[in-house]
Amino acid sequence: MADILVVLPTFNEIDNLESILGRIRQAVPNADVLVIDDSSPDGTGDLAERLAESDPGVSVMHRTGPAGLGSAYLAGFRRAIDDGYAYVVEMDADGSHNPSSLPAMIGLARAGADLVIGSRWVRGGQTRNWPWVRRAISRGGNLYSRLLLGSRIRDLTSGFRVYHATALLDVDPSTVSSQGYCFQVELAWRLERSGAVVIEYPITFVERTLGNSKMHAGIVAEALWRVTLWGIGRARRETSPAA
Numbered sequence: 247m248a249d250i251l252v253v254l255p256t257f258n259e260i261d262n263l264e265s266i267l268g269r270i271r272q273a274v275p276n277a278d279v280l281v282i283d284d285s286s287p288d289g290t291g292d293l294a295e296r297l298a299e300s301d302p303g304v305s306v307m308h309r310t311g312p313a314g315l316g317s318a319y320l321a322g323f324r325r326a327i328d329d330g331y332a333y334v335v336e337m338d339a340d341g342s343h344n345p346s347s348l349p350a351m352i353g354l355a356r357a358g359a360d361l362v363i364g365s366r367w368v369r370g371g372q373t374r375n376w377p378w379v380r381r382a383i384s385r386g387g388n389l390y391s392r393l394l395l396g397s398r399i400r401d402l403t404s405g406f407r408v409y410h411a412t413a414l415l416d417v418d419p420s421t422v423s424s425q426g427y428c429f430q431v432e433l434a435w436r437l438e439r440s441g442a443v444v445i446e447y448p449i450t451f452v453e454r455t456l457g458n459s460k461m462h463a464g465i466v467a468e469a470l471w472r473v474t475l476w477g478i479g480r481a482r483r484e485t486s487p488a489a
């Protein structure tokens with residue numbers, strides 16, 4: 247059995263799914279893929295079923311939704327742990343994350359990293375075709391999060407990752423508060439704080455050419471208030487006398 251599970255969340259990715267699945271299977275043929283579709287109105291879930299029928303390495307989880315990226319990933323992690331996978335990959339289905347980075351990222355995890363982050367904001371990392379607004383949100387959000395949380399991670403919001411499954415065992419889903427994309431910040435920061443080995447691997451993030459982004463102001467707002475609250479909590483803990 248494969249020991250890597252690629253978790254691929256989809257919401258209205260009908261024009262992207264087949265291509266990204268093919269690229270993943272080519273880049274890491276010995277990894278299984280789990281598509282988590284939140285009842286996409288465009289029929290992505292049906293397409294995923296058809297593709298899974300002809301490929302035993304692909305399976306599909308259907309949920310009602312959209313219920314948010316964070317909860318989709320938590321469901322995927324649960325499945326990976328229950329099915330005994332040693333490594334769990336997170337990536338977008340829209341082609342922004344190039345599967346050709348996976349062998350190197352998985353290699354770093356096999357060499358001992360608990361979390362390998364495909365990073366746009368380390369030397370050698372970059373974004374392509376991203377409008378300046380998105381770059382500014384990403385750069386600003388990362389800077390704000392790093393400062394408030396005292397994190398050394400440069401790309402806390404990246405959704406291209408490899409986790410060692412044991413690192414996820416300690417993550418109690420009922421204690422993960424994020425619904426949207428700040429789920430990424432929450433998990434990376436938690437692992438970093440717990441002493442886990444976190445490595446950033448430079449990637450080129452290429453903006454999607456098909457379909458639409460599900461990013462919206464509410465997602466940014468959630469990240470902003472949650473990171474602010476976590477930062478205040480951290481400052482309180484650090485200034486209060488040890489019990």
Ligand SMILES: Nc1nc2c(ncn2[C@@H]2O[C@H](COP(=O)(O)OP(=O)(O)O)[C@@H](O)[C@H]2O)c(=O)[nH]1
Binds near residue numbers: 258314454459460
């Ligand atoms: N299952 C599921 N997938 C989602 C949800 N929201 C976004 N996605 C997927 O998450 C990935 C990243 O979303 P995208 O809209 O490209 O975000 P962006 O790259 O930040 O603009 C894509 O594969 C989306 O289809 C959701 O609520 N549920």
Ligand SMILES: [Mg+2]
Binds near residue numbers: 338340342454459
């Ligand atoms: Mg995208």
